[in-house]
Amino acid sequence: MRIVVIGAGAAGFFAAIRAAEVGPEHTVTILEATREPLSKVRISGGGRCNVTHHCFDPAELIGNYPRGQKELRGPFATFQPSDTVAFFERQGIRLKTEADGRMFPITDSSETIIDCLLSVARARGVDLQLEKRVTAISRAGASESHSFAIGLARGDSIFADRVMLATGSSRQGYRLAESLGHSIVPCVPSLFTFKIQDERLRDLAGISFDTVELRLETESKPDYRAVGPLLITHWGVSGPAVLKLSAFAARPLHDCRYHATLHVNFLGSESIETAYDALVNHKQRYARRQIRTSSPHALPKRYWARIAAKSGVSETNIWANCAKSVMQRMAQELTEASFAISGKGIFKEEFVTAGGIALTEIDFRTMQSRVCPGLYAGGEILDIDGVTGGFNFQSAWTTGWIAGSHMVRFDTT
Numbered sequence: 001m002r003i004v005v006i007g008a009g010a011a012g013f014f015a016a017i018r019a020a021e022v023g024p025e026h027t028v029t030i031l032e033a034t035r036e037p038l039s040k041v042r043i044s045g046g047g048r049c050n051v052t053h054h055c056f057d058p059a060e061l062i063g064n065y066p067r068g069q070k071e072l073r074g075p076f077a078t079f080q081p082s083d084t085v086a087f088f089e090r091q092g093i094r095l096k097t098e099a100d101g102r103m104f105p106i107t108d109s110s111e112t113i114i115d116c117l118l119s120v121a122r123a124r125g126v127d128l129q130l131e132k133r134v135t136a137i138s139r140a141g142a143s144e145s146h147s148f149a150i151g152l153a154r155g156d157s158i159f160a161d162r163v164m165l166a167t168g169s170s171r172q173g174y175r176l177a178e179s180l181g182h183s184i185v186p187c188v189p190s191l192f193t194f195k196i197q198d199e200r201l202r203d204l205a206g207i208s209f210d211t212v213e214l215r216l217e218t219e220s221k222p223d224y225r226a227v228g229p230l231l232i233t234h235w236g237v238s239g240p241a242v243l244k245l246s247a248f249a250a251r252p253l254h255d256c257r258y259h260a261t262l263h264v265n266f267l268g269s270e271s272i273e274t275a276y277d278a279l280v281n282h283k284q285r286y287a288r289r290q291i292r293t294s295s296p297h298a299l300p301k302r303y304w305a306r307i308a309a310k311s312g313v314s315e316t317n318i319w320a321n322c323a324k325s326v327m328q329r330m331a332q333e334l335t336e337a338s339f340a341i342s343g344k345g346i347f348k349e350e351f352v353t354a355g356g357i358a359l360t361e362i363d364f365r366t367m368q369s370r371v372c373p374g375l376y377a378g379g380e381i382l383d384i385d386g387v388t389g390g391f392n393f394q395s396a397w398t399t400g401w402i403a404g405s406h407m408v409r410f411d412t413t
């Protein structure tokens, strides 16, 4: 039997490696359009490759996927981050976990992962063909109902008994899927930063907050919420909490052309009343101190000074002279600050697309198409995406692994 995987990315490599392991008697070929396999792995995680996330409970893990949450539950019971770690360890590659749960090779180099995948594929006899862009796939004919003819850009064609689409977010990949009967959920970007032009943030790029509570108000209801670190950038805001919102609200944000309102509680879950009480207590204890340099809250000093200035405090004002109305404004700025988002910024470390093959058309026990027997799909071509932190590669490893395990079997039901 000939198994052809289209796309030499994370999902395609894992599928091919697994298929060659489970069915060594079969021919496993990867067709890659470019001359460079695993190119996204190379640039991933700022060149360090955030391979997966230190989250070994499938029920918790799925919470990190705005799209694909329900569908990934079963696959993660089969192959989850601990299996990814074990796979790389078997190849002699150790992963380390950073404080936020992201896992990287201890070499801090994506080349380690690329070298590993290339060498395992080679050892298992996977036939990797570069510069082979697939332009068409057709069912070869009624007498060979499980066979496919794969057309290549230069006019050649290859026959296959099983085909896997692992073309990531390439438009051509979506067109191939459509040509075989699949519907494509329209694609929109996910994982981006928010552009905000606001005096309160001006010249404060680089300042970060450990835990803020964010609420994103778009035209669609309900609002989206996220808790976590926030970073002020030259163009607006970034950081895990912002990226999470951008992923969960990817579609409504796209629909409103990235114009929305971001509400920030810089004190995490503290209420405006508690924030106000802390200001009153501080005034009583430190009456002689200057307001702009003496804050009752654990905030970056420059941001506190900015809030105080915005609330009408001059450079020399001391707490003894702080009016009730000023403290009310400061409490509001601390816990209910609103910012107008005017666009989408770029997050250089990771980028994914929401949208792809409709999930109802895939059998997640095998990753086989429900509309085209013998066809499999995995990775970013599916309407699945995760928040930042290694979750996107994990869904590619998992779906690739499952497809590889099943493609070598004969039943196509």
Ligand SMILES: Cc1cc2nc3c(=O)[nH]c(=O)nc-3n(C[C@H](O)[C@H](O)[C@H](O)COP(=O)(O)OP(=O)(O)OC[C@H]3O[C@@H](n4cnc5c(N)ncnc54)[C@H](O)[C@@H]3O)c2cc1C
Pocket (backbone or CB within 6 Å): 006, 007, 008, 009, 010, 011, 012, 031, 032, 033, 034, 036, 037, 038, 039, 040, 041, 043, 044, 045, 046, 049, 050, 051, 052, 132, 133, 134, 135, 166, 167, 168, 169, 170, 172, 173, 348, 349, 350, 351, 352, 378, 379, 380, 381, 389, 390, 391, 392, 393, 394, 396
């Ligand atoms: C800058 C950046 C950094 C990232 N960092 C991380 C990270 O650290 N951690 C994380 O979890 N995720 C990260 N991601 C997301 C992650 O890279 C993707 O989720 C993952 O690569 C998807 O794997 P895939 O195999 O489905 O697709 P891809 O990796 O995109 O592979 C698809 C392959 O198919 C080939 N192809 C397309 N069309 C055809 C065709 N017609 N014929 C033949 N071949 C074709 C492409 O050339 C490509 O090689 C990052 C993404 C970007 C852009």
